[in-house]
Amino acid sequence: MLPVRLPCFLLALLLAPLCHAQVQVNALKAAYIYNIAMFTTWPAVPAGVAAERSLTVCARPTLPFWESLRQLEGKAVNGRTWTLFEPGAAPRACDIVIFAGELPLPRPMDGAGVLYVADGGKAGKSAAAVTLVDEDQHVRFDIDTREAARLGLKFSSRLLRLARNVW
Structure with missing residues (x-):
């Protein structure tokens, strides 16, 4: 019985750092977005909107x-409260839209003030003003200032x- 458990234990031991590394990358990406x-x-809030x-x-x-994004729920962002949109509810408006890869999203024509963040893909290939990039086992990001300006956003x-x- 011992020989069967030993390979399973060794496999678990070898995979543990990979799982831990993935959890760290996920938390890091959420922290980057935050x-x-x-x-x-963001553009000034229109009159009549709280x-x-x-x-x-x-x-x-x-x-x-x-899950890492959800753990940020309730944190303050420049006087506003981070609220993650739960599926099934209809949000009044999204301030940040996060999507995977180069999924093309409809581009708002009115400069709606929505920050699009792509996880992966190439900057400029979607509506993303920010693209998260996995590079050499690190998370990096690219910024498309033209897209941000078109949407009424400014970055520090x-x-x-x-x-x-930066483009």
Whole structure:
């Protein structure tokens, strides 16, 4: 009986760092998005809309870092509260939309002030103003300032200095 358990134990021991590394990457991507939101300026809130409204983050639960995004629920982002859109409820508006890869999204024509974040893919191939990139076992990000400006968003110069590429 011992010889059968030993290979299973060794396999579990070998896979544990990989699982732990994936959890760290997921938490890191969520933290990147949170911090990017901290250094983003959205268009002024229109009259009649509560200035203290939450910062609504829309993402699908199939994203590998969904759970890490959910753990940010209720945290403050420049005076607003991080609120992750739960599937099944209809949000009034998304402030941040997170999607995987180069999935083309409808581009708002009115400069709606929505920050699109792509996890993977190539910058400029979708509606993303920010693209998260896995590079050499690190998470990096690219920023498309033209897309951000088209949507009425501005990024802090401190954030732009940290980006891998800025267009």
